[in-house]
Amino acid sequence: MFPEKLQNLINIIHTFPTIGIKTAEKISFDLLNKTPEELENIAKAITNIKDIILDEDNNILASVASVPKIMKRGNKIIVTFLIKDATGGIFVTFYNQPYMKNNFSLASNMSVRLHECILSTS
Numbered sequence: 001m002f003p004e005k006l007q008n009l010i011n012i013i014h015t016f017p018t019i020g021i022k023t024a025e026k027i028s029f030d031l032l033n034k035t036p037e038e039l040e041n042i043a044k045a046i047t048n049i050k051d052i053i054l055d056e057d058n059n060i061l062a063s064v065a066s067v068p069k070i071m072k073r074g075n076k077i078i079v080t081f082l083i084k085d086a087t088g089g090i091f092v093t094f095y096n097q098p099y100m101k102n103n104f105s106l107a108s109n110m111s112v113r114l115h116e117c118i119l120s121t122s
Contacts, residue, residue, distance in 0.1 A: 006032075045088060064108050065089055068101040084109060 001007065006028060014024035031039065066082040079094040079101045094100040104110065 041088070048087070059111050060085060061109070061111050062089075062091070064104050064106055064110065067106055068104050070098055070101055 002010065009031070010021070010024045011027045013019055013027050014021050021025070025113055031042070034042070060083070062083040062085040064081055065084040068079055068081040069099075071078045071080065077096055077098045079098060081104060082089050082091055
């Protein structure tokens with residue numbers, strides 16, 4: 001058994017789909033190694049997510065922060081790249097659309113509607 005505050009965090013993280021107890025523990029211990037500034041940024045991101053309503057248009061105006069990469073997983077072609085704005089960054093992913101790699105270049109600006117993409121934090 002862990003200290004109560006740590007155990008509460010593990011229990012909350014464990015409620016996410018596909019996160020088992022061991023992964024929740026690993027994430028919790030990783031958070032213990034973050035700086036106060038990093039923890040504050042994580043807390044802000046979590047607090048701000050409550051304002052997003054996916055049935056509405058939620059646009060992010062951002063710039064491309066990494067060169068688009070093409071990967072293959074099985075028979076799927078995946079194009080992924082990082083975009084950032086003043087609040088942070090997310091990865092944009094296109095499935096089976098390899099031509100999308102040519103549509104975005106480093107430092108170019110773009111607008112992304114949140115419900116059109118799978119979000120993962122950077």
